[in-house]
Amino acid sequence: MATAPKAKAVREDLLRVEGLTKIYDGAVKAVDNISLTVTTGEIFALLGGSGCGKSTLLRMLAGFETPTQGKIYLAGEDITHLPPYKRPINMMFQSYALFPHLSVWENIAFGLKRDGMPKNDINDRVESLLGLVQLTKLAKRKPHQLSGGQQQRVALARSLAKRPQLLLLDEPLGALDKKLRESTQLELVNIIEEVGVTCVLVTHDQEEAMTMASRIAVMSEGSFMQVGSPDEVYEMPNSRHVADFIGNVNIFDGVVEVDEPDHVTVRCEECVHYVGHGISGNTGMSVSVALRPEKILLSKNKPQGEFNKGKPQGEFNWCEGEVIEIVYFGAHTTYHLKLASGLVIKAQELNSTRDLSCGLTWGDRAYAHWSDLAMVVLTQ
Amino acid sequence: MNKIFSKSWMIAVYVFLYMPIITLVVFSFNDSQLVTVWSHASIRWYHVLVHDRELISAVALSLRIAFLSALLSVFFGTFTAFALNRYKRFRGRTLLSSMASTPLVMPDVIVGLSLLLMLVSMQQWWGFPERGLLTILLGHALLGTAYATVVVTSRLREMDGKLDEAAMDLGCQPFQVFKLVTLPLLAPALVSAFLLTFTLSFDDVVLSSFLSGPGYSTLPMVVFSRARLGLNPTINAVATVTITVVSIAVIVSSFYQSRAERKRKLEVAQAYSDSNQ
Ligand SMILES: Nc1ncnc2c1ncn2[C@@H]1O[C@H](COP(=O)(O)OP(=O)(O)O)[C@@H](O)[C@H]1O
Ligand SMILES: [Mg+2]
Numbered sequence: 001m002a003t004a005p006k007a008k009a010v011r012e013d014l015l016r017v018e019g020l021t022k023i024y025d026g027a028v029k030a031v032d033n034i035s036l037t038v039t040t041g042e043i044f045a046l047l048g049g050s051g052c053g054k055s056t057l058l059r060m061l062a063g064f065e066t067p068t069q070g071k072i073y074l075a076g077e078d079i080t081h082l083p084p085y086k087r088p089i090n091m092m093f094q095s096y097a098l099f100p101h102l103s104v105w106e107n108i109a110f111g112l113k114r115d116g117m118p119k120n121d122i123n124d125r126v127e128s129l130l131g132l133v134q135l136t137k138l139a140k141r142k143p144h145q146l147s148g149g150q151q152q153r154v155a156l157a158r159s160l161a162k163r164p165q166l167l168l169l170d171e172p173l174g175a176l177d178k179k180l181r182e183s184t185q186l187e188l189v190n191i192i193e194e195v196g197v198t199c200v201l202v203t204h205d206q207e208e209a210m211t212m213a214s215r216i217a218v219m220s221e222g223s224f225m226q227v228g229s230p231d232e233v234y235e236m237p238n239s240r241h242v243a244d245f246i247g248n249v250n251i252f253d254g255v256v257e258v259d260e261p262d263h264v265t266v267r268c269e270e271c272v273h274y275v276g277h278g279i280s281g282n283t284g285m286s287v288s289v290a291l292r293p294e295k296i297l298l299s300k301n302k303p304q305g306e307f308n309k310g311k312p313q314g315e316f317n318w319c320e321g322e323v324i325e326i327v328y329f330g331a332h333t334t335y336h337l338k339l340a341s342g343l344v345i346k347a348q349e350l351n352s353t354r355d356l357s358c359g360l361t362w363g364d365r366a367y368a369h370w371s372d373l374a375m376v377v378l379t380q
Numbered sequence: 381m382n383k384i385f386s387k388s389w390m391i392a393v394y395v396f397l398y399m400p401i402i403t404l405v406v407f408s409f410n411d412s413q414l415v416t417v418w419s420h421a422s423i424r425w426y427h428v429l430v431h432d433r434e435l436i437s438a439v440a441l442s443l444r445i446a447f448l449s450a451l452l453s454v455f456f457g458t459f460t461a462f463a464l465n466r467y468k469r470f471r472g473r474t475l476l477s478s479m480a481s482t483p484l485v486m487p488d489v490i491v492g493l494s495l496l497l498m499l500v501s502m503q504q505w506w507g508f509p510e511r512g513l514l515t516i517l518l519g520h521a522l523l524g525t526a527y528a529t530v531v532v533t534s535r536l537r538e539m540d541g542k543l544d545e546a547a548m549d550l551g552c553q554p555f556q557v558f559k560l561v562t563l564p565l566l567a568p569a570l571v572s573a574f575l576l577t578f579t580l581s582f583d584d585v586v587l588s589s590f591l592s593g594p595g596y597s598t599l600p601m602v603v604f605s606r607a608r609l610g611l612n613p614t615i616n617a618v619a620t621v622t623i624t625v626v627s628i629a630v631i632v633s634s635f636y637q638s639r640a641e642r643k644r645k646l647e648v649a650q651a652y653s654d655s656n657q
Binding site: 062063064083084089090091093095097098099101115141142145159161162 | 540542547548644
């Protein structure tokens with residue numbers, strides 16, 4: 001799902017934010033002491049639920065909000081107090097904010113005219129942008145004569161017109177329907193990479209962030225919970241919150257029983273987890289074990305695994321439960337398994353043949369097992 | 381049964397509303413000196429009207445005042461609406477917003493009287509301003525500003541604030557934002573505010589009566605004073621002319637509006653069928 005970040009010969013910091021804080025009305029802390037750097041050519045996503053402060057952070061970068069504290073540097077220059085019309089930054093707005101009284105062509109040319117660019121150059125630039133977003137034929141239309149997807153492309157072309165050093169995207173696909181969104185995500189990334197502009201992107205949709213971004217910051221209540229590549233935040237979440245927010249996850253609470261450099265075991269009410277790597281913790285500590293549904297295998301038969309002198313053999317990480325729900329998605333099926341402790345876990349099975357491969361149905365007893373490298377031990 | 385009742389009710393209402401106007405128009409073509417007795421059709425009173433100096437100059441004065449006061453009202457109304465819409469919190473905002481709309485609900489007599497008292501004392505102290513065109517204009521602009529503020533505010537409220545930000549983001553200084561984005565989008569509201577305040581001023585009789593001086597009679601004032609002396613069919617003629625002009629303006633503007641709306645709907649539908657292919 002994740003696109004690998006493009007390797008660039010020279011990578012330098014384009015945007016640097018230091019201790020940025022925004023307090024509204026002296027009370028609401030919308031952004032709380034955030035620091036980050038974005039390197040040239042990167043697509044950086046701010047991901048979080050509604051009201052976590054993503055838009056506020058983006059608006060401070062654009063210059064629409066004045067930070068209560070902190071500094072913003074662009075290419076080494078302090079732009080914290082520069083007004084929006086003087087920043088070499090452009091933004092694509094959430095609902096596009098196209099000028100309704102101007103045609104597509106005039107919308108795209110708007111910023112160039114303000115810069116006093118010669119007419120011929122404006123023509124060339126607008127024509128090439130129209131080509132880039134495949135709207136050449138619709139240049140004379142007004143925004144209300146365009147469909148949602150077309151408006152989105154006009155907005156993109158307009159924000160790219162001035163060749164900004166940094167492009168800000170606020171929920172760029174939020175107004176499109178699901179089917180269109182998926183095809184547009186990749187199209188958008190292709191255009192951005194073709195132009196080679198550095199991006200900061202705001203979204204509440206984790207799939208969108210994973211598909212488009214080279215790095216993701218997971219936000220909650222105005223702070224960053226974790227910053228990393230899409231596979232890092234998915235496979236190695238650093239907290240329950242991140243694990244929960246990105247994708248589905250089963251959480252087991254337990255205590256560390258054995259703590260060795262190459263493995264640990266965590267005793268939970270439901271089972272004992274044998275984890276095939278060390279953790280930064282110690283024996284007796286309370287931890288959570290996060291396990292993604294797609295990493296669980298289901299079977300009708302009891303797994304034949306055991307710990308032999310502390311060494312695991314066969315399928316040793318397992319638990320037993322009753323199938324209480326089956327949700328068919330086409331490509332895969334999700335089974336909800338109720339364990340003896342009352343915990344309900346989800347297991348996602350690939351439908352690799354046309355008959356549902358594990359042959360389980362409602363009310364069946366089933367065994368779930370997973371590998372020693374399937375889970376993440378969360379200490380917070 | 382119910383249907384018949386509601387239909388006849390509707391007809392009754394329309395007759396009630398339009399009968400006087402129709403009578404007025406019909407009797408403007410009456411040859412008789414008496415307003416209520418029909419003799420035979422003629423355009424006699426229109427001849428009289430054309431040669432009636434007092435009426436003609438009253439129409440000219442009314443038009444001048446209406447035009448100027450509409451301009452002033454739209455100008456001040458726009459700025460008030462902006463202040464109220466843009467700055468959500470400043471000292472005295474509630475006071476300003478309620479003061480801006482007070483003239484809408486205050487009886488005209490009270491507004492006229494208080495303006496008159498103010499002008500009288502100003503004249504005592506400074507000998508200025510003489511009552512006449514300027515003072516009528518002032519009164520009408522005051523009332524008109526309140527109406528224009530309401531019209532422009534409602535348009536501003538539904539305008540997307542993000543457009544201002546988008547313009548700034550693309551390099552507009554605040555003044556350019558106003559000139560290139562806000563003003564063009566506001567234009568329809570400004571036009572309708574202008575028309576509203578124009579007609580408001582054109583048919584005002586209360587404020588004008590309080591504020592005018594000798595030699596400055598607006599059309600409604602002349603009509604009113606003549607009506608008290610005994611009706612004269614010239615008034616019918618002048619009213620018919622006014623009604624005709626106003627109706628033509630209303631019909632033309634609504635025709636254009638509905639055509640633009642239909643065209644717009646058609647284009648939107650077109651855009652969607654294009655993108656689905
Ligand atoms: N102009 C504002 N005035 C007061 N509070 C605001 C304003 N804008 C946003 N907030 C508050 O700041 C918090 C973060 O908002 P926002 O950045 O829009 O979140 P997100 O974009 O992640 O949904 C919210 O609690 C919101 O209510
Ligand atoms: Mg938001």
